[in-house]
Amino acid sequence: MSTIAEATPAASPGPSVGLDIGGTKTLAVLLDGDGEVRAQARLATRKGPHGVVDGAAQAVEGVARQAGVPLEEITGVGVGVPGLVASSAGTVRHAVNLDLDGDPLELATLLSARLGGVGVGVENDLNVAAVGAAHLVEAAEPDERPTxxxxxxxxxxxxxxxxxxxxxxxxxxxxxxxxxxxxxxxxxxxxxxxxxxxxxxxxxxxxxxxxxxxxxxxxxxxxxxxxxxxxxxxxxxxxxxxxxxxxxxxxxxxxxxxxRHVVLGGxxxxxxxxxxxxxxxxxxxxxxxxxxxxxxxxxxxxxxAPGRVPVGAVGAAVVGRGHARRVRDLTA
Ligand SMILES: [Zn+2]
The missing domain is CATH 3.30.420.40 (ATPase, nucleotide binding domain)
Structure with a gap:
């Protein structure tokens, strides 16, 4: 389960990438280990099962390149999508805006395979926006209490x-x-x-x-x-x-x-x-x-909602931290 608390371990979690895939545009950010936005990008959304996976992979590669971070150093990827998401399985279905209306799309598995095995978390677009808003509020107003x-x-x-x-x-x-x-x-x-x-x-x-x-x-x-x-x-x-x-x-x-906070978005x-x-x-x-x-x-x-950064993509990157890549050195 991805939560902000669990996704912020004591050690720096390393860079993660978040995508907010909407009906027309896909927003991507790369968060560094301190939770700062290092790069952001906006692309046209590609549709259908193949297009969504391919477009997501290209968005991750593009924002990583822009930040100067090699793909192997990305510790996790999070994706926010419209539609019915089973976050534990990493699948999405009934996302009519993305032409996904048949069998559930195994987005986490397929995207991870395209990106060399990086951990991928998938979450509903509204949920990544809430996680992103909490991350940005916590960064701007540090408080002892969780958000x-x-x-x-x-x-x-x-x-x-x-x-x-x-x-x-x-x-x-x-x-x-x-x-x-x-x-x-x-x-x-x-x-x-x-x-x-x-x-x-x-x-x-x-x-x-x-x-x-x-x-x-x-x-x-x-x-x-x-x-x-x-x-x-x-x-x-x-x-x-x-x-x-x-x-x-x-x-x-x-x-x-x-x-404590009600953030107006949409x-x-x-x-x-x-x-x-x-x-x-x-x-x-x-x-x-x-x-x-x-x-x-x-x-x-x-x-x-803060206007200077895409809040949903930021939240997706926070979700991605909770899906950290298995470190091969430790599992070999
Ligand atoms: Zn009603």
Whole structure:
């Protein structure tokens, strides 16, 4: 099992590579033994079973070359992918964005073979983002306590990756953090999951498209927040409605697992500070009548995903450390 705690042994773990394979682009980073990003790269994602393995191998080789680190010195590789991941087996299936929809793809085994036997860990894309966010928060704000953090992805859907006591928590069936399908209005519209009024219908990126359809072809969240900033009263109301829904997701995470940090990620988070301000304002308003909520300092727990490094690829590299190459000298 890859966890941040286990993946950070006392001895320097050596360089590892992380890949975040998305539907259109693959982000790669090389982390050195101190956990610093030494090189990063962005490539077009290749699809289908052969394309995913081949593209991943080339991304690892490319970022290692860029960092000047020979492939034999890479101690582990982690890969974040969309779809259903069995992390213990290193397989992925039902990743429709990657044209993987048949038998499970044995990604860890196949990629390891392509890279000369290096250990490979495979994890869901949301989970590597949570691990990456925890790694970056720990690096920026060293603390005695292990990190408790949720990475809330505001994208096509709505879900959170959860790190508690410095360890990634997947839950007994991998559904930990699937808060997008907590119904918040039993009379609300039907959700693709079969329930009604799920939080995802109000707080995801898709919800912004429904609330404020784009007229220029730019992303709907950008148009909405710009119109609100310009003082359009309808836009202000729509922005505040959306911010309250995201605030509800934050409150749900804090009241369920009491995470110290809720990191806003996913496409909508590219709005940056205006999104953070709107969500913090909504949390402050909701806390006004509740001394209990005020005592939890919800606004102070929310932050944006760091923009300067690809958080998912960083998390994948941390996961990769937990899959260190078997040292031949010791096993021969
Ligand atoms: Zn649902």
């Amino acid at each position: 408790d953090l949720a990475f809330l992805a505001l994208g096509t859907g709505l879900a959170a990756g959860i790190v508690l006591d410095g360890r990634l928590r997947r839950g007994s069936s991998g559904a930990a953090g699937e808060i997008g399908h907590v119904p918040v209005d039993p009379l609300g519209p039907p959700c693709a999951c079969g329930q009604r009024g799920c939080l995802e219908l109000y707080a995801s990126g898709s919800a912004v498209n429904a609330l404020w359809p784009t007229v220029t072809g730019r992303p709907a969240p950008v148009e909405l927040f710009e119109a609100a900033a310009a003082g359009d009263p309808e836009a202000v109301a729509a922005r505040d409605t959306y911010a309250r829904a995201v605030a509800a997701a934050v409150r749900l995470l804090v009241l369920t697992v009491d995470v 496409g909508v988070s590219q709005l940056g500070q205006p999104l953070l301000d709107a969500v913090r304002d909504a949390l402050t308003d909701e806390s006004a009548a509740s001394g209990f909520l005020r005592s939890l300092d919800l606004p102070g727990r929310v932050r944006l």
